[in-house]
Amino acid sequence: MSENCEFKYxxxxxxLRVRWCPGCGDHAILNAVQKAMASLGVEPxxxxxxxxxxxxSRFPYYMNTYGFHTIHGxxxxxxxxxxxxxxxxxxxxxxxxxxxxxxxxxxxxxxxRRNIDINxxxxxxxxxxxxxxxxxxxxxxxxxxxxxxxGTVEDPFRPGQxxxxxxxxxxARTIDKEIKLSVAVMEEAAKHRGxxxxxxLQNCVIYxxxxxxxxxxxxxxxDRTIIxxxxxxxxxxxxxNKGLVMDEDHNLxxxxxxxxxxxxxxxLVHDAESYHVSMHRKLSNxxxxxxxxxxxVIRSVKGVxxxxxxxxxxxxxxAQTSVHTFEELVNSGDVWEVK
Amino acid sequence: xxxxxxxxxxxxxxxxxxxxxxxxxxxxxxxxxxxVVRFSGDSGDGMQLSGSLFSNASAIFxxxxxxxxxxxxxxxxxxxxxxxxSGFQVHLGRTEVYTPGDYADVLVAMNPAAxxxxxxxxxxxGTIIMDVDSFDEKGMRKAGxxxxxxxxxxxxxxxxxxxxxxTALTKESLKDMGLDNKSILRSKNMYALGLVYWLFDRxxxxxxxxxxxxxxxxxxxxxxxxxVLKEGFDYGVIIQAVxxxxxxxxxxxxxxxxxxxxxxxxxxxxxxxxxxxxxLELFLGSYPITPATEIMQELSARKDLxxxxxxxxxxxxxxxxxxxxxFAGDMAVTSTSGPGLAxxxxxxxxxxxxxxPLVIVNVQRGGPSTGLPTKTEQSDLxxxxxxxxxxxPCVVMAASSPINCFEYAFYAAKIxxxxxxxxxxxxxxxxxxxxxxxxxPDLKDYPEIKAVRPTVAGKDxxxxxxxxxxxxxxxVKLGTPDYMHRIGGLEKDEESGAVSYDAQNHxxxxxxxxxxxxxxxxxxxxxxILGHADSDLLVVGWGGTFGHLYTxxxxxxxxxxxxxxxxxxxxxxxxxxxxxxxxKGYKKIVVCELNMGQFANHLRMTFPEIPYLQxxxxxxxxxxxxxxxxxxxxxxEE
Numbered sequence: 001m002s003e004n005c006e007f008k009y010x011x012x013x014x015x016l017r018v019r020w021c022p023g024c025g026d027h028a029i030l031n032a033v034q035k036a037m038a039s040l041g042v043e044p045x046x047x048x049x050x051x052x053x054x055x056x057s058r059f060p061y062y063m064n065t066y067g068f069h070t071i072h073g074x075x076x077x078x079x080x081x082x083x084x085x086x087x088x089x090x091x092x093x094x095x096x097x098x099x100x101x102x103x104x105x106x107x108x109x110x111x112x113r114r115n116i117d118i119n120x121x122x123x124x125x126x127x128x129x130x131x132x133x134x135x136x137x138x139x140x141x142x143x144x145x146x147x148x149x150x151g152t153v154e155d156p157f158r159p160g161q162x163x164x165x166x167x168x169x170x171x172a173r174t175i176d177k178e179i180k181l182s183v184a185v186m187e188e189a190a191k192h193r194g195x196x197x198x199x200x201l202q203n204c205v206i207y208x209x210x211x212x213x214x215x216x217x218x219x220x221x222x223d224r225t226i227i228x229x230x231x232x233x234x235x236x237x238x239x240x241n242k243g244l245v246m247d248e249d250h251n252l253x254x255x256x257x258x259x260x261x262x263x264x265x266x267x268l269v270h271d272a273e274s275y276h277v278s279m280h281r282k283l284s285n286x287x288x289x290x291x292x293x294x295x296x297v298i299r300s301v302k303g304v305x306x307x308x309x310x311x312x313x314x315x316x317x318x319a320q321t322s323v324h325t326f327e328e329l330v331n332s333g334d335v336w337e338v339k
Numbered sequence: 340x341x342x343x344x345x346x347x348x349x350x351x352x353x354x355x356x357x358x359x360x361x362x363x364x365x366x367x368x369x370x371x372x373x374x375v376v377r378f379s380g381d382s383g384d385g386m387q388l389s390g391s392l393f394s395n396a397s398a399i400f401x402x403x404x405x406x407x408x409x410x411x412x413x414x415x416x417x418x419x420x421x422x423x424x425s426g427f428q429v430h431l432g433r434t435e436v437y438t439p440g441d442y443a444d445v446l447v448a449m450n451p452a453a454x455x456x457x458x459x460x461x462x463x464x465g466t467i468i469m470d471v472d473s474f475d476e477k478g479m480r481k482a483g484x485x486x487x488x489x490x491x492x493x494x495x496x497x498x499x500x501x502x503x504x505x506t507a508l509t510k511e512s513l514k515d516m517g518l519d520n521k522s523i524l525r526s527k528n529m530y531a532l533g534l535v536y537w538l539f540d541r542x543x544x545x546x547x548x549x550x551x552x553x554x555x556x557x558x559x560x561x562x563x564x565x566x567v568l569k570e571g572f573d574y575g576v577i578i579q580a581v582x583x584x585x586x587x588x589x590x591x592x593x594x595x596x597x598x599x600x601x602x603x604x605x606x607x608x609x610x611x612x613x614x615x616x617x618x619l620e621l622f623l624g625s626y627p628i629t630p631a632t633e634i635m636q637e638l639s640a641r642k643d644l645x646x647x648x649x650x651x652x653x654x655x656x657x658x659x660x661x662x663x664x665x666f667a668g669d670m671a672v673t674s675t676s677g678p679g680l681a682x683x684x685x686x687x688x689x690x691x692x693x694x695x696p697l698v699i700v701n702v703q704r705g706g707p708s709t710g711l712p713t714k715t716e717q718s719d720l721x722x723x724x725x726x727x728x729x730x731x732p733c734v735v736m737a738a739s740s741p742i743n744c745f746e747y748a749f750y751a752a753k754i755x756x757x758x759x760x761x762x763x764x765x766x767x768x769x770x771x772x773x774x775x776x777x778x779x780p781d782l783k784d785y786p787e788i789k790a791v792r793p794t795v796a797g798k799d800x801x802x803x804x805x806x807x808x809x810x811x812x813x814x815v816k817l818g819t820p821d822y823m824h825r826i827g828g829l830e831k832d833e834e835s836g837a838v839s840y841d842a843q844n845h846x847x848x849x850x851x852x853x854x855x856x857x858x859x860x861x862x863x864x865x866x867x868i869l870g871h872a873d874s875d876l877l878v879v880g881w882g883g884t885f886g887h888l889y890t891x892x893x894x895x896x897x898x899x900x901x902x903x904x905x906x907x908x909x910x911x912x913x914x915x916x917x918x919x920x921x922x923k924g925y926k927k928i929v930v931c932e933l934n935m936g937q938f939a940n941h942l943r944m945t946f947p948e949i950p951y952l953q954x955x956x957x958x959x960x961x962x963x964x965x966x967x968x969x970x971x972x973x974x975x976e977e
Binding site: 016043045046048050060064065066067068069071074076077078079080081083084085086088089107314321324330331333334335336337338 | 395398399401545549592593594595596597598599608611612615620622624641642643644645647649651652653655656659660661662663664665666667668669671685686688689693779780782816817818819820821822823824825826827828829837838
């Protein structure tokens with residue numbers, strides 16, 4: 001990644017008319033991704049954007065980069081192939097809650113486990129939009145939709161917990177309309193070597209409007225979310241007077257500084273780079289109204305990516321081997337000559 | 340043809356080794372053009388190793404060979420039972436051999452179960468070597484014998500039975516070497532092997548060399564194996580007065596360097612050769628599945644040649660990673676067997692509509708569902724041709740011998756890259772595990788493979804512009820400046836590749852994709868006719884049955900002057916251009932397949948005016964030459 005920012009976000013736009021519904025959260029996410037790329041200074045021809053199927057998966061068509069709109073659920077696998085074939089590319093996967101967590105669940109967890117250097121942008125709107133409104137694996141229990149007219153009787157995945165369970169080394173969360181936060185988070189995700197999962201709380205204006213409104217609404221956002229920053233105290237609230245502490249059962253608790261004996265000293269510091277996952281799991285699981293919803297980079301642990309390891313191994317073996325060509329291969333072992 | 344010889348049982352009640360040096364070689368030698376030997380024992384008895392060492396020694400001696408292993412699907416089936424019998428068959432000849440043989444001339448049976456399972460596969464009057472030490476009460480019952488005499492019970496009285504106390508003699512031979520009992524018993528197979536070497540008068544040098552290399556880290560094991568192998572051979576010298584041995588002259592073989600190769604390794608190497616010719620990196624995305632796994636294992640070991648292997652989480656991810664690698668610019672491959680091909684169907688459609696090069700190797704096994712994983716069948720043909728949604732044509736081709744898996748893998752990759760299409764290469768369990776001597780080729784004799792690259796500047800280029808002759812679009816390596824483009828599974832505008840729902844455009848694109856595949860007929864060889872083209876009967880086959888069909892056709896003429904023509908297909912879609920001319924004009928056409936008639940139906944759909952007879956077998960087993968000859972004779976007589 002070059003340091004100089006010689007690109008504008010418009011360099012990543014093409015002239016295709018964007019066909020998402022007016023007011024859809026996807027527009028803002030597209031904008032944020034393009035801004036993040038410009039800020040990173042990645043040349044458009046070194047970017048590959050891979051998607052599956054769903055509203056969000058139309059994304060690659062709107063990018064002036066290489067792009068592949070694949071089949072339902074398989075974007076993680078296709079993206080993995082792209083990255084391993086050419087590790088110099090910056091590979092982004094665009095996916096939704098149905099694409100990544102239902103039909104593509106297996107590929108999603110294995111992409112994370114392998115730690116392939118791909119930036120996964122997971123649009124979570126808790127609904128199947130392109131098929132016009134069925135519940136998804138992130139829809140809350142009891143959710144009423146066309147395929148659950150009496151409410152669902154199943155619990156949703158928490159994408160963060162799922163990713164961390166699959167040994168995710170990078171997990172972050174943002175909100176579609178918070179473009180500034182999204183750009184910052186996506187830049188971090190891109191810089192991370194390995195699989196980076198960014199969950200974007202995205203609004204489907206047609207089939208699940210306002211699903212995240214309780215926390216994303218301007219009036220309440222500051223009190224119902226917390227933006228985590230590595231190395232800083234976990235403080236939130238419109239008055240910046242609330243914070244997270246650990247209670248006697250080792251659960252997170254939101255307190256008000258200056259009340260019930262809590263001081264600034266008591267507020268926990270966010271350590272995104274800790275290898276231990278338990279605090280990250282607690283943070284990613286926080287739900288309103290019990291606790292504020294965590295935004296920003298929740299976990300970012302340095303490690304070796306799969307694609308780096310593949311290349312290291314190839315180089316190492318090629319340095320040691322006595323077989324360097326096809327001819328040497330077929331002539332090695334049990335060979336005899338007929339004269 | 341069969342030797343009606345010395346129908347004796349030989350009992351040795353003394354230590355034969357003491358007498359070995361004083362006896363000269365027997366004059367009772369059977370001259371044969373070809374012979375089939377089957378090694379069989381418990382799955383832990385080392386029969387695969389004995390079989391392949393004997394095969395290699397015979398090939399080095401100058402015989403043509405064809406081998407086939409037959410082992411249980413269970414890794415450790417119960418010891419001593421029929422289910423746990425592992426076999427290895429080799430056919431050797433002074434002329435070319437095309438199959439591992441139907442029935443054995445010589446059977447090595449290391450235990451009662453091996454005899455029980457394989458006795459019926461020995462030619463009448465053939466030779467059976469049995470380790471008498473294992474034929475005790477317990478062993479006999481486990482194998483399902485009800486009497487105490489397997490020879491009588493299995494009606495083997497007319498066979499030449501060598502009852503050798505292999506276990507006892509191996510123990511005796513190694514008793515002073517300080518080996519544990521397990522290691523001693525493991526050397527039994529070398530004793531049996533030595534005896535077979537005597538039977539065919541094969542030199543021990545090459546095998547000695549192999550043993551020294553293989554067990555180099557364990558000198559005691561090397562010494563034990565060499566000693567036992569030699570003493571097995573000497574045992575033959577002792578019994579030779581009463582036992583016939585075989586003599587098979589070397590074949591006249593084209594000079595060159597040779598090695599034995601099985602179909603799976605041949606596929607892997609053909610792909611490596613193709614990638615080298617195309618100057619592309621080779622990527623395999625795959626998931627282990629019997630009987631295709633060995634392709635993946637061989638390519639995994641080829642990191643030395645820069646091969647990238649991605650062991651995916653499932654069959655779908657296997658092909659999807661390959662599609663990603665192809666999009667990025669690698670020569671991409673996925674390997675599988677029937678159930679895996681079913682899972683890959685949707686993704687193959689993606690490669691069809693995106694028009695990306697991809698090789699899908701399908702090693703067929705018995706189906707449906709899990710079916711018969713270790714057995715062979717040709718029942719995935721319709722799946723390969725049609726097992727996808729929509730109008731989704733791709734190239735389907737089939738290898739027809741273990742070693743020509745190399746050629747067809749090479750050409751599958753060449754067609755995929757030069758015509759921007761998925762190619763399904765069909766092999767089968769029989770080809771995958773069978774071996775033949777392979778004359779090591781010079782890659783200079785193989786054609787170039789040229790990726791189709793854009794011929795215009797990026798600003799003027801569109802991803803679905805086509806060569807007007809071949810209808811092939813061009814392929815851009817990701818990372819190339821100025822050629823950024825988006826592709827996908829949605830229908831696309833005929834040139835720009837942008838999403839298009841236009842009715843006329845869709846029909847045109849469907850037709851164009853079909854025409855593109857059809858045009859490949861200009862780039863593949865015409866279909867030839869083997870045997871006797873002037874016969875009234877044309878035998879039609881495809882894929883892995885070639886050896887049996889060809890041998891049947893050849894033998895009918897050499898034995899009975901019966902003329903039969905054979906058209907054996909390697910290209911299924913598109914069919915060779917002259918296929919209709921090949922098929923027309925015969926009084927009878929019989930399509931022989933290891934399925935219920937899938938190729939016959941493909942031909943019926945393509946050339947409905949021609950009448951086809953069928954000869955089908957669905958037992959998880961190859962045809963036998965014997966049954967084919969009988970059937971063809973009957974068809975000519977009717």
